Amino acid sequence: MLKKFKFMKESLLSxxxxxxxxxxxxxxxxxxxxxxxKVIQGRSKEVLESxxxxxxxLALKESVRxxxxxxxxxxxxxxxxxxxxxxxxxxxxxxxxxxxxxxxxSTGVSGLDLYAKDPQDNSWKWAHGGYSFKxxxxxxxxxxxxxxxxxxxxxLPMYNKVExxxxxxxxxxxxxxxxxxxxxxxxxxxxxxxxxxxTRPGLGWTNILxxxxxxxxxxxxxxxxxxxxxxxxxxxxxxxxxVYILDCIPNLGLTKDRDAAKLKALIEHAVEFLRKDHPxxxxxxxxxxxxxxxxxxxxxxxxxFKESSRIGRETIDGLKKKGxxxxxxxxxxxxxxxxxxxxxxxxxxxxxxxxxxxxxKELLRKVLR
Amino acid sequence: MLKKFKFMKESLLSxxxxxxxxxxxxxxxxxxxxxxxKVIQGRSKEVLESxxxxxxxLALKESVRxxxxxxxxxxxxxxxxxxxxxxxxxxxxxxxxxxxxxxxxSTGVSGLDLYAKDPQDNSWKWAHGGYSFKxxxxxxxxxxxxxxxxxxxxxLPMYNKVExxxxxxxxxxxxxxxxxxxxxxxxxxxxxxxxxxxTRPGLGWTNILxxxxxxxxxxxxxxxxxxxxxxxxxxxxxxxxxVYILDCIPNLGLTKDRDAAKLKALIEHAVEFLRKDHPxxxxxxxxxxxxxxxxxxxxxxxxxFKESSRIGRETIDGLKKKGxxxxxxxxxxxxxxxxxxxxxxxxxxxxxxxxxxxxxKELLRKVLR
Numbered sequence: 001m002l003k004k005f006k007f008m009k010e011s012l013l014s015x016x017x018x019x020x021x022x023x024x025x026x027x028x029x030x031x032x033x034x035x036x037x038k039v040i041q042g043r044s045k046e047v048l049e050s051x052x053x054x055x056x057x058l059a060l061k062e063s064v065r066x067x068x069x070x071x072x073x074x075x076x077x078x079x080x081x082x083x084x085x086x087x088x089x090x091x092x093x094x095x096x097x098x099x100x101x102x103x104x105x106s107t108g109v110s111g112l113d114l115y116a117k118d119p120q121d122n123s124w125k126w127a128h129g130g131y132s133f134k135x136x137x138x139x140x141x142x143x144x145x146x147x148x149x150x151x152x153x154x155x156l157p158m159y160n161k162v163e164x165x166x167x168x169x170x171x172x173x174x175x176x177x178x179x180x181x182x183x184x185x186x187x188x189x190x191x192x193x194x195x196x197x198x199t200r201p202g203l204g205w206t207n208i209l210x211x212x213x214x215x216x217x218x219x220x221x222x223x224x225x226x227x228x229x230x231x232x233x234x235x236x237x238x239x240x241x242x243v244y245i246l247d248c249i250p251n252l253g254l255t256k257d258r259d260a261a262k263l264k265a266l267i268e269h270a271v272e273f274l275r276k277d278h279p280x281x282x283x284x285x286x287x288x289x290x291x292x293x294x295x296x297x298x299x300x301x302x303x304x305f306k307e308s309s310r311i312g313r314e315t316i317d318g319l320k321k322k323g324x325x326x327x328x329x330x331x332x333x334x335x336x337x338x339x340x341x342x343x344x345x346x347x348x349x350x351x352x353x354x355x356x357x358x359x360x361k362e363l364l365r366k367v368l369r
Numbered sequence: 370m371l372k373k374f375k376f377m378k379e380s381l382l383s384x385x386x387x388x389x390x391x392x393x394x395x396x397x398x399x400x401x402x403x404x405x406x407k408v409i410q411g412r413s414k415e416v417l418e419s420x421x422x423x424x425x426x427l428a429l430k431e432s433v434r435x436x437x438x439x440x441x442x443x444x445x446x447x448x449x450x451x452x453x454x455x456x457x458x459x460x461x462x463x464x465x466x467x468x469x470x471x472x473x474x475s476t477g478v479s480g481l482d483l484y485a486k487d488p489q490d491n492s493w494k495w496a497h498g499g500y501s502f503k504x505x506x507x508x509x510x511x512x513x514x515x516x517x518x519x520x521x522x523x524x525l526p527m528y529n530k531v532e533x534x535x536x537x538x539x540x541x542x543x544x545x546x547x548x549x550x551x552x553x554x555x556x557x558x559x560x561x562x563x564x565x566x567x568t569r570p571g572l573g574w575t576n577i578l579x580x581x582x583x584x585x586x587x588x589x590x591x592x593x594x595x596x597x598x599x600x601x602x603x604x605x606x607x608x609x610x611x612v613y614i615l616d617c618i619p620n621l622g623l624t625k626d627r628d629a630a631k632l633k634a635l636i637e638h639a640v641e642f643l644r645k646d647h648p649x650x651x652x653x654x655x656x657x658x659x660x661x662x663x664x665x666x667x668x669x670x671x672x673x674f675k676e677s678s679r680i681g682r683e684t685i686d687g688l689k690k691k692g693x694x695x696x697x698x699x700x701x702x703x704x705x706x707x708x709x710x711x712x713x714x715x716x717x718x719x720x721x722x723x724x725x726x727x728x729x730k731e732l733l734r735k736v737l738r
Contacts, residue, residue, distance in 0.1 A: 099471075100469060100474065100475075102468075102469075102474060102475040102476055102480075102500065103474050103568065105469065105470070105473055105566070105712070106471040106472070107471055107472045111471075115708075125664045125708065126665060126666065126709070127665070127666040127667055128665070128667055133471050142667060142669075143668040143669045144666045144668075145666060147666075197474070197568065199472065199566065199718045199719075200712055203709060203718070208709075295492065295493065295494045296495060296496070297514060297516075298496055298511060298512045298513060299512040299513075299514060300511075300512045339493065339494065339495035340495070340572060340577075340719070340723065343474070343476055343568040343569055344476070344497050345497035349568045349572070349719040350568075350709070350718040350720050351719050351720050354709065
């Protein structure tokens with residue numbers, strides 16, 4: 001009896017010890033730094049580990065204007081793909097700039113977004129995370145279930161510079177990172193393509209597009225500064241892209257210093273420059289998504305958007321007539337925004353983002369076939 | 370010659386004087402206080418001028434819980450209708466609370482929104498405003514064109530308390546305020562119905578709904594606190610409504626203190642209480658819009674939403690079987706949210722808001738005929 005009791009006691013202690021170890025292990029997270037793992041996607045291969053989570057390489061610092069450089073440090077369109085069987089994923093990071101803008105919440109400006117593709121049917125799932133916007137920002141994605149075959153995609157903030165980031169899962173369920181193959185879709189654009197004003201990164205139109213195609217999407221969009229400038233054209237020219245999307249019209253309104261002739265020359269140069277090294281790669285130029293929105297009362301900005309869009313369209317038509325092949329125009333009618341699809345007329349809300357992504361998707365299905 | 374010169378000089382001076390007066394007049398704004406004009410809409414007639422821009426009357430302060438009182442001071446769903454020929458409208462106001470939330474921008478939490486109905490074809494137009502979120506917030510709606518027949522609708526902030534507000538137009542083009550007639554649509558709800566997380570007030574689902582029907586919509590939704598409580602039931606019972614919408618399920622999850630039987634009793638009481646004074650007025654109860662969203666990875670909160678939604682549905686079915694007429698259930702399948710329609714799973718983004726409004730619209734078209 002005494003022996004039996006002793007055995008039970010030992011057995012109980014041993015069980016408690018095992019449970020304790022198990023709980024300790026479950027709580028203990030292994031942290032991975034995606035930067036040192038060299039698994040950052042959604043940016044040019046010219047950008048190095050030493051450039052952090054930026055979209056522009058240090059080599060470009062002297063040749064781009066200061067606002068372009070600063071915006072290039074923001075992680076718009078940057079993402080990380082990985083597999084894990086973990087049921088909980090924690091991400092901690094710090095950002096440099098303001099957490100939000102008056103028309104865009106912290107979740108969009110400085111937040112993360114986690115999707116996962118089920119490779120069985122290529123369907124996308126989504127996980128909501130609990131967030132804490134303190135000095136160090138934390139997102140915790142809980143109760144995910146264990147899906148070792150799923151390909152997780154973690155989107156980084158669209159309008160902030162990430163200083164450092166670590167991704168934690170339980171030590172028992174580590175992460176294995178993935179890298180896309182194939183030719184990327186390259187987008188050179190403005191605030192809209194950078195992601196304003198999606199409420200979270202996964203809803204920016206370039207990121208939606210990325211979930212619709214197997215290719216990586218490289219976001220080179222700079223709020224207020226997408227102006228078809230040479231240093232950025234040089235950078236995208238180095239990418240062996242499946243398609244070049246030049247969505248810069250919203251930042252190319254007519255001004256005292258940029259009349260119709262100059263705008264035309266700028267567009268012609270961009271297309272002809274890319275054509276030299278990429279004779280057959282499709283190039284898409286897009287109208288301002290808010291060029292023609294029925295039911296907008298305010299007159300003047302409308303007229304300016306319309307005018308530069310008209311010149312863009314005519315220039316592309318002219319280039320086509322001159323024999324430039326695989327050149328496409330995406331019109332605002334193709335996008336079809338209405339009065340409830342922007343937050344401030346210029347910047348689409350999540351409805352507008354979805355419509356822009358859909359219009360591009362339909363065009364790309366033809367262009368990339 | 371001298372005389373002619375003198376005449377020209379006088380004529381020039383006189384012209385300059387006239388131009389000066391004209392410009393002065395154009396710049397000079399007449400400010401109107403919608404509160405003292407008694408033209409606040411979207412709230413119960415029990416709420417008085419002395420209650421400011423709130424949705425709850427002072428008389429209720431002692432009988433509601435403190436968070437309900439505080440949220441009732443926020444101007445969700447409150448709006449002002451007016452006519453003016455002015456081409457520019459300026460609104461200045463102060464708010465009491467934080468300008469934004471991590472998942473909802475200042476434009477939604479503390480901003481304004483301006484729509485206008487063209488009575489010729491009942492189509493709605495929208496005007497974007499330049500905003501400045503300083504100590505005093507200013508919205509300026511410019512270049513509107515002159516539309517004296519249009520019925521403007523100015524929506525107030527959805528998640529902030531407005532301390533005071535003035536609406537300015539040029540003195541030459543004053544404002545005449547309008548008041549809706551007919552029985553209002555009354556909504557008793559939670560954070561979602563209060564407007565989280567629309568990017569601007571006009572995109573909250575109750576406000577979208579208001580543009581689809583001729584009736585006023587009264588928003589009695591309280592973030593985290595829409596719990597079918599007696600003081601609010603008393604308040605809505607005093608409104609001779611065209612329909613009562615009880616969209617409280619998202620705040621009625623099962624807890625230690627609220628089991629299935631208590632939830633059932635709460636719903637039965639709310640319906641039977643309103644039925645006493647309003648024997649035929651339609652009553653709609655709605656499922657949590659995120660009860661059934663395919664593709665959400667996280668398990669647990671989903672299950673809780675599902676469970677209280679199931680009990681709600683069964684209780685409504687039971688009441689119908691007991692003979693309660695004009696009682697309706699709006700299911701999450703009717704709403705049809707997908708993984709891209711919320712900012713944080715619980716709170717719809719602008720896409721989700723549009724879908725909720727559409728589902729209600731379709732149901733109300735049948736119910737209100």
